Ligand code: HEM
């Protein structure tokens with residue numbers, strides 16, 4: 001979604017597939033992802049989790065928890081802002097879910113559209129930054145930590 005969003009906004013407007021195929025697919029997969037993330041969050045809230053690693057320092061546990069929670073938040077907020085942007089744009093081509101029309105519920109307003117567009121973009125690249133921080137944390141604990149038992153990757157596998 002991130003790379004498709006980045007690439008599609010940089011395509012020339014004359015490329016026929018830009019608005020005809022790629023934008024609708026970006027919106028469809030984005031809405032599908034929103035549904036999957038909501039299901040994941042419900043499952044996560046109903047699941048008893050293993051205790052967080054005893055080896056990690058308190059600041060590391062806090063940072064990991066904060067990063068995970070913010071990733072979840074952005075995984076919901078980014079597609080919602082995408083929907084809000086398309087829905088409020090006065091020249092919108094409409095929103096479809098793999099061909100099925102989706103209602104555009106917000107009133108048309110191009111000032112609000114610009115705000116939602118900014119939020120969608122900024123939060124999407126913020127999500128990318130957090131994903132990089134998240135993977136850097138895993139790599140640090142696996143390859144650079146000398147403390148035995150600090151390899152958190154095993155917890156995921
Ligand atoms: C997790 C899901 C999503 C991610 C990660 C994502 C990510 C992105 C990114 C990175 C861009 C490019 C921003 C830029 O550089 O200007 C973008 C653009 C866009 N996204 Fe999404 N998106 C998601 C879901 C959605 C959804 C659900 C919709 C609409 C229903 C949507 C509608 C759009 C539109 C219309 C643009 C083009 C904006 C423009 O032309 O300036 N996105 N998205």
Ligand code: HEM
Nearest residue numbers: 044052053064068071072131134135138152153154155156
């Ligand atoms: C190479 C890629 C990745 C690796 C090696 C990795 C590894 C991990 C590990 C080891 C944990 C468990 C941490 C713990 O139990 O303390 C975790 C949790 C998590 N990861 Fe990743 N991850 C990767 C990519 C991603 C990406 C791309 C996302 C987001 C789009 C993501 C989102 C999350 C979230 C939200 C959690 C918390 C899960 C929960 O507590 O419900 N991860 N990851």
